[in-house]
Amino acid sequence: MDCEILYPTLIYNGEQRTFKEEGHLFVLNVSETGICLQSNFFIPVESFLSFYFRVEDNIPFKALIKVKWSKAENGWYTSGGEFISLNLNDIHILRNYVSKHK
Numbered sequence: 001m002d003c004e005i006l007y008p009t010l011i012y013n014g015e016q017r018t019f020k021e022e023g024h025l026f027v028l029n030v031s032e033t034g035i036c037l038q039s040n041f042f043i044p045v046e047s048f049l050s051f052y053f054r055v056e057d058n059i060p061f062k063a064l065i066k067v068k069w070s071k072a073e074n075g076w077y078t079s080g081g082e083f084i085s086l087n088l089n090d091i092h093i094l095r096n097y098v099s100k101h102k
Helices: 088-100
Strands: 003-012 015-018 025-030 034-039 048-055 061-073 076-083
Touching: 003 025, 025 088, 034 061, 048 088, 061 088
Parallel strands: none
Antiparallel strands: 003 015, 003 048, 025 034, 034 076, 048 061, 061 076
């Protein structure tokens, strides 16, 4: 995928943890409304994940997701979440990306 997550911060139970080199987070799938991620760290259901999201050659935008599901397999975690409060420009970037990669 031509997407990259930068500076992810996990927000859960009133605490925040920002992952740097030790946190690996990859985009598996993305839509206008949500995202599927793979990571080497656990992301609890009902937590929030904040990050800068680079889609293709666009300037990265700030994204916030609410995690709806999470599962562990072979030392990796797969999670799905819905985007919260994206602006119209960010939605337009996602819409264009999704339509090009159907």
